[in-house]
Amino acid sequence: MKTVMNGDFAASYGAMTSDVKFVAAYPITPQTLIVEKLSELVADGELDASFVKVESEHSAMAACIGAQAAGIRTFTATSSQGLLLMCEVLHWAARARLPIVLANVNRAIAPGWSIWADAQDSISQRDTGWMQVYAENNQDVYDSILMAYKIAEDNDVLLPMMVNLDAFFLSHTSEVVDLIDNDKAKEFLPAYDPEYKLDPNNPRAFGALTSPEHYFEFTYKMFEAMEVAKKKITQVGKEFGDIFGRYYDMTESYKIDDAETVLVTFGTIAGTAKESVDRLRKEGKKVGNLKIRVFRPFPTEQIIDALKNAKRVVVIDRDYSYGNEGAFYTEIKGALYDANLRIDTYGMIAGLGGRDVSTAVIKEIVEKAETSEPNKTYFIGVKR
Amino acid sequence: MNEKKELRLSIPKEEVLQPGHLACQGCGASLAMRYALKALGRDIIVDIPACCWAVIDGPFPYSATNIPIYHTAFETAAAVASGVSNGLKAIGNDHTTVMAWAGDGGTFDIGIQALSGAAERNDDIIYTVYDNEAYMNTGIQRSSATPHGAWTTTTPVKHYRKGWKKDLDSIMVAHGIPYLATASIAYPEDMIKKYLKAQKIKGTKFIHVYAPCPTGWKSDPAMTIHLAKMVVETNIFPLYEVENGKYKINIKPKNRKPLDEYLAMQGRFKHLPQEEIEYLQKTFDEKWEILLKKEEHFG
Ligand SMILES: Cc1ncc(C[n+]2csc(CCOP(=O)(O)OP(=O)(O)O)c2C)c(N)n1
Ligand SMILES: [Mg+2]
Numbered sequence: 313m314k315t316v317m318n319g320d321f322a323a324s325y326g327a328m329t330s331d332v333k334f335v336a337a338y339p340i341t342p343q344t345l346i347v348e349k350l351s352e353l354v355a356d357g358e359l360d361a362s363f364v365k366v367e368s369e370h371s372a373m374a375a376c377i378g379a380q381a382a383g384i385r386t387f388t389a390t391s392s393q394g395l396l397l398m399c400e401v402l403h404w405a406a407r408a409r410l411p412i413v414l415a416n417v418n419r420a421i422a423p424g425w426s427i428w429a430d431a432q433d434s435i436s437q438r439d440t441g442w443m444q445v446y447a448e449n450n451q452d453v454y455d456s457i458l459m460a461y462k463i464a465e466d467n468d469v470l471l472p473m474m475v476n477l478d479a480f481f482l483s484h485t486s487e488v489v490d491l492i493d494n495d496k497a498k499e500f501l502p503a504y505d506p507e508y509k510l511d512p513n514n515p516r517a518f519g520a521l522t523s524p525e526h527y528f529e530f531t532y533k534m535f536e537a538m539e540v541a542k543k544k545i546t547q548v549g550k551e552f553g554d555i556f557g558r559y560y561d562m563t564e565s566y567k568i569d570d571a572e573t574v575l576v577t578f579g580t581i582a583g584t585a586k587e588s589v590d591r592l593r594k595e596g597k598k599v600g601n602l603k604i605r606v607f608r609p610f611p612t613e614q615i616i617d618a619l620k621n622a623k624r625v626v627v628i629d630r631d632y633s634y635g636n637e638g639a640f641y642t643e644i645k646g647a648l649y650d651a652n653l654r655i656d657t658y659g660m661i662a663g664l665g666g667r668d669v670s671t672a673v674i675k676e677i678v679e680k681a682e683t684s685e686p687n688k689t690y691f692i693g694v695k696r
Numbered sequence: 697m698n699e700k701k702e703l704r705l706s707i708p709k710e711e712v713l714q715p716g717h718l719a720c721q722g723c724g725a726s727l728a729m730r731y732a733l734k735a736l737g738r739d740i741i742v743d744i745p746a747c748c749w750a751v752i753d754g755p756f757p758y759s760a761t762n763i764p765i766y767h768t769a770f771e772t773a774a775a776v777a778s779g780v781s782n783g784l785k786a787i788g789n790d791h792t793t794v795m796a797w798a799g800d801g802g803t804f805d806i807g808i809q810a811l812s813g814a815a816e817r818n819d820d821i822i823y824t825v826y827d828n829e830a831y832m833n834t835g836i837q838r839s840s841a842t843p844h845g846a847w848t849t850t851t852p853v854k855h856y857r858k859g860w861k862k863d864l865d866s867i868m869v870a871h872g873i874p875y876l877a878t879a880s881i882a883y884p885e886d887m888i889k890k891y892l893k894a895q896k897i898k899g900t901k902f903i904h905v906y907a908p909c910p911t912g913w914k915s916d917p918a919m920t921i922h923l924a925k926m927v928v929e930t931n932i933f934p935l936y937e938v939e940n941g942k943y944k945i946n947i948k949p950k951n952r953k954p955l956d957e958y959l960a961m962q963g964r965f966k967h968l969p970q971e972e973i974e975y976l977q978k979t980f981d982e983k984w985e986i987l988l989k990k991e992e993h994f995g
Binding site for chain 2: 333334336360361362364365366367368370371372374375376377378379380381382383384386400401404510511512515516517518519520521522523526
């Protein structure tokens with residue numbers, strides 16, 4: 313059923329379509345609409361779930377950990393400071409191998425209070441063991457949540473997944489979203505029935521003191537799970553497409569076959585980048601775009617394949633790893649190095665704190681790359 | 697006479713806590729768990745944050761309790777229990793008891809926010825704080841449950857702890873929870889009765905168990921029960937219940953003992969000058985009077 317809704321509501325409906333049985337969340341702008349919509353859906357009986365209105369994001373994730381460990385499908389949503397407050401328990405959820413799904417609205421980090429789009433929040437939680445998806449539009453938000461449960465709950469994966477959506481550009485912008493009916497969703501995503509859970513009839517202790525004898529192997533198993541997840545994400549994206557007509561993968565290439573300059577983008581900037589590619593091509597520039605939809609696990613193989621013929625690789629980061637460069641930029645270069653590809657690369661930091669990255673800005677970025685020294689980081693549009 | 701016999705028999709025979717756990721000699725916290733589980737049985741899920749009990753149950757892949765145990769982050773005992781309890785209810789399980797089991801540090805200090813949240817929502821959990829009056833897992837640092845006058849590694853002899861133990865019980869009563877009880881491992885019948893009662897009540901139940909720690913208190917491990925008894929006989933840690941706002945003191949010592957002997961048995965109070973001992977005595981007596989008044993007015 314096609315309807316018009318903002319990205320926050322798409323996240324709420326994504327959780328509902330996934331038949332979550334437990335939600336614990338705490339409000340923060342611009343995620344508040346997710347919390348409000350879900351509490352409404354639960355109160356109206358449309359969603360048969362328990363909604364615990366916790367006193368903090370830290371407790372939101374802790375409560376999800378408890379419920380999920382007891383064998384119940386859980387969901388939460390947050391943004392910015394809230395995600396940072398969760399840090400310790402994000403690690404906990406991942407190492408406990410709990411397939412929790414979280415919607416994070418990408419918002420800047422204070423001080424300098426800012427409620428606007430910026431990926432510093434989720435990028436700073438990159439190493440928590442969560443899989444990370446960056447949505448381009450509201451349909452992507454909705455579909456990604458349903459797929460996230462399917463991927464995360466796979467017995468060979470069992471890792472939590474974070475679905476990111478840009479503040480305001482998605483969270484508060486209305487777009488057409490095609491909702492999946494519940495029966496079809498249930499066929500795609502069966503009820504959650506984990507092999508290991510807190511069960512008085514089959515008692516186990518989880519997470520006890522772990523010596524150097526075992527800890528290493530637990531981490532190795534997460535490495536294995538992330539490797540499996542790469543395949544599952546592609547597989548589930550295809551299966552989803554076969555059933556619902558919308559196909560997804562870890563990356564998405566746009567006009568890169570003959571492209572000399574390839575933009576590498578994520579989130580809503582990817583959408584603008586594709587429009588920019590069309591416009592720049594009209595000016596005779598051979599430009600393409602590679603969207604990184606999944607950042608963890610990192611799609612190294614797909615990236616190498618997509619970039620191997622490029623002359624210039626221009627990475628746009630809406631984040632900055634203090635003291636180095638954009639996080640995506642570093643990792644893209646790592647992938648190229650793995651394949652012995654010595655291509656000129658450009659790290660472009662843009663759109664921090666919600667500054668607009670328009671087609672004009674992307675044009676400026678491409679021109680900057682054409683005229684600047686490669687293998688360096690540039691802050692685009694910075695006022696000096 | 698008859699009544700006493702009955703009380704004895706009220707302690708269930710079954711041992712849920714097994715030998716082979718890692719507690720120190722004379723550990724009050726291990727006895728606390730033993731009695732609590734005797735009362736609560738096996739249809740239970742327990743979550744344990746960072747504290748001595750995170751070690752006592754045994755390292756991976758062992759467990760001394762043979763019930764579902766979930767180890768959680770230091771400040772999350774109440775929130776994780778809320779999640780388990782509400783989650784189970786969402787799938788129609790109304791029978792399994794969910795208990796958070798935390799130390800005083802994880803309760804009075806870093807976990808008080810999550811505890812307050814659970815209590816305010818009246819989530820259906822039993823929250824036990826086993827109180828050994830310091831951070832013992834990390835090597836005896838003060839907590840806000842450390843009593844006035846005590847030595848810890850962060851309140852060394854010259855700068856022993858000054859300031860009163862946080863009155864968390866009153867804070868919990870102020871949340872309007874349906875049940876609060878204090879308990880001491882020297883009174884197992886009383887303690888088990890309280891757990892059995894808590895198990896039947898819906899909502900947040902808070903049980904504050906006094907649990908001596910010979911390692912941290914520099915006391916003789918053989919004297920743990922004795923200390924846990926004296927603390928009640930001196931009115932330092934009165935045994936009482938608050939049920940829906942109504943106070944009931946369970947044990948009123950006929951002649952309250954002076955606290956000198958109690959203090960003298962613990963190295964952590966060795967340095968205390970006489971005037972401090974007098975100050976402690978005076979203040980504990982005042983606090984007891986206040987509790988009596990609470991029972992009188994809200995009994
Ligand atoms: C966030 C965090 N900070 C600090 C610690 C270190 N830590 C582990 S146990 C503990 C003290 C626990 O004290 P208490 O709750 O009284 O339990 P006890 O050890 O006395 O049984 C501390 C400080 C931790 N695990 N997590
Ligand atoms: Mg302690």
